[in-house]
Amino acid sequence: MSHESMLATINTELKKADAETLGLLLEVLRKSKQGLSKSLTKPPEVMPQSLDKKAALPCQLEFIGENLPFETIEKLAVKERGALQRSLKEQNKEWLREKFTALNALWVRVMNGQIRAWGKSMKDYPQTEQIMEIYRSTGKYPFIFINDDRMAIEESASVWQANLV
Numbered sequence: 383m384s385h386e387s388m389l390a391t392i393n394t395e396l397k398k399a400d401a402e403t404l405g406l407l408l409e410v411l412r413k414s415k416q417g418l419s420k421s422l423t424k425p426p427e428v429m430p431q432s433l434d435k436k437a438a439l440p441c442q443l444e445f446i447g448e449n450l451p452f453e454t455i456e457k458l459a460v461k462e463r464g465a466l467q468r469s470l471k472e473q474n475k476e477w478l479r480e481k482f483t484a485l486n487a488l489w490v491r492v493m494n495g496q497i498r499a500w501g502k503s504m505k506d507y508p509q510t511e512q513i514m515e516i517y518r519s520t521g522k523y524p525f526i527f528i529n530d531d532r533m534a535i536e537e538s539a540s541v542w543q544a545n546l547v
Contacts, residue, residue, distance in 0.1 A: 395465050407466070443477040445495035446470070449522035471527055482529040491516075492525040 396407075447470045455463060471478065481490055487500035489507055493516070501507060508516075508526060516524045 392465065392469075395461055398459070398461075407462075443474075443480065445477055445492060446473045447495075447525070449493055449520075449525060451521060452517045452523045455523040467525065467527075470525060474527075478527055478529075482532065487529060488532045489526060489528045492527065493520060493522065498524070 458466065478490070481487070481497055481500075485497070485500050486502060488503055489501050490497050491499040491508060499508070508524075513524060513526075
């Protein structure tokens with residue numbers, strides 16, 4: 383999705399939002415911006431001379447965003463929840479890609495900027511009751527992200543296998 387189309391989608395969604403929702407989104411954006419500015423002000427890491435110049439250091443990204451209380455999430459319309467999830471996924475694209483690869487995961491559950499659970503197939507995906515239990519124990523709603531690249535492969539394989547039967 384291009385920058386312009388994202389802005390147009392966000393603008394359309396914001397026109398429908400109430401004042402409380404707009405306040406929450408503004409808070410998320412400000413916190414995300416603070417996290418980004420902190421990461422940009424860190425001094426660059428110096429690569430030792432002994433390393434091959436083509437060798438890459440592991441990515442030291444941090445998750446941008448904060449898990450919101452369930453009461454806040456519950457007040458958001460379904461479209462607003464989806465927009466928030468998509469926005470966080472886009473902001474954390476590199477961080478998520480790194481985690482999906484390292485864990486060989488199809489999905490990850492993020493709480494407080496850290497992976498708390500993951501699965502290699504949709505069979506492991508948390509059910510609504512499990513998500514509510516996480517909320518009850520932490521007071522916050524977990525973010526669950528799906529590895530779109532792996533999902534496309536898994537869906538294709540499922541369709542292909544079904545045609546063989």
